[in-house]
Amino acid sequence: QQQVKQSPQSLIVQKGGISIINCAYENTAFDYFPWYQQFPGKGPALLIAIRPDVSEKKEGRFTISFNKSAKQFSLHIMDSQPGDSATYFCAASSENRDDKIIFGKGTRLHILP
Amino acid sequence: DTGVSQDPRHKITKRGQNVTFRCDPISEHNRLYWYRQTLGQGPEFLTYFQNEAQLEKSRLLSDRFSAERPKGSFSTLEIQRTEQGDSAMYLCASSFGAGANVLTFGAGSRLTVL
Numbered sequence: 001q002q003q004v005k006q007s008p009q010s011l012i013v014q015k016g017g018i019s020i021i022n023c024a025y026e027n028t029a030f031d032y033f034p035w036y037q038q039f040p041g042k043g044p045a046l047l048i049a050i051r052p053d054v055s056e057k058k059e060g061r062f063t064i065s066f067n068k069s070a071k072q073f074s075l076h077i078m079d080s081q082p083g084d085s086a087t088y089f090c091a092a093s094s095e096n097r098d099d100k101i102i103f104g105k106g107t108r109l110h111i112l113p
Numbered sequence: 114d115t116g117v118s119q120d121p122r123h124k125i126t127k128r129g130q131n132v133t134f135r136c137d138p139i140s141e142h143n144r145l146y147w148y149r150q151t152l153g154q155g156p157e158f159l160t161y162f163q164n165e166a167q168l169e170k171s172r173l174l175s176d177r178f179s180a181e182r183p184k185g186s187f188s189t190l191e192i193q194r195t196e197q198g199d200s201a202m203y204l205c206a207s208s209f210g211a212g213a214n215v216l217t218f219g220a221g222s223r224l225t226v227l
Contacts, residue, residue: 006155034215043117043204043218044156089155100146100169101216103155 003027006090006104014112019077021107023090026071030092034101035064035075038087044103047088048075080111117219119205125225126195133191134222138207145188146216147180148204149173156204162188195226 005024013019023033034049050057050064050073057064063076077084087108093101118137126132138145144163148156159178160170164185174180177195182188192199202223206216 009153036216041220043206043220044216045218046215049215091155100158100161102158103148105155106153 003102004090004092004104006107008107009105010108010110012110012112013080015080015082017080017111019075019080019084019109019111021075021088021090021109022072023074023092023104024070024072025092027092027094028071029094029096029099032093032095032101033064033066033073034091034093035062036089036091036103038089038106044089077109080109082111082113085109085111117205117207117217119203119219119222121222122220123223123225125227127227128197129194131191131193132195132224133189134203134205134224136188136190136205136207136219138187138205139209139217140186142207142209142217143185144208144210144214145182146206146208147188147190148206148218150202150204150221151200159190159203192224195224197226200224200226 035047036044037047038044048059048062052068061078066073087106089106090104091101093099120135146161147159150156160180162182177193180190202221204221206218208214
């Protein structure tokens with residue numbers, strides 16, 4: 001059972017454009033939603049995270065939008081740059097239940113120069 | 114401390130052989146996680162430790178897999194009688210405190226079973 005569903009599987013965006021990656025979850029016990037970025041040959045690294053008490057969180061060019069009623073959240077990368085080309089994973093966990101982080105299948109993002 | 118270290122980075126073995134991976138977490142981190150990642154997939158949870166106690170194991174962790182963290186510092190993941198389906202990247206991550214805090218991942222140990 002896939003607890004976190006991520007789309008699209010791959011994404012190509014022109015330099016300067018907006019990259020949007022979507023995730024959906026089923027488990028209403030989830031209360032922590034991080035995004036991880038992974039470059040080839042490296043482990044994933046935390047990019048940005050949100051908790052369900054806010055609908056949006058912005059850090060530089062990266063924004064998470066969160067819709068609790070729809071059980072969906074998305075990552076927006078503004079002014080996308082070639083250096084943003086990587087695989088992005090959404091994830092979720094239940095901090096209240098001291099639970100592990102569950103990852104989506106990932107989105108391979110390629111920014112055209 | 115330069116982050117989470119994993120060794121070896123690459124391991125090629127024949128089916129039926131045993132392999133062991135080592136993870137050295139960030140020194141002040143009390144939690145240590147093992148994940149498995151196959152091509153085109155996200156990391157799949159295998160097991161995690163808080164200090165030396167193994168708190169949870171995934172159904173993915175068959176009886177051929179065993180993990181230890183003997184003194185609450187480094188951890189080992191052993192796979193006995195390897196199968197071709199075990200070929201994957203084995204990722205170690207560590208975190209500080211309770212709850213699913215920020216995970217710091219190592220670069221992973223890639224296993225190829227021939």
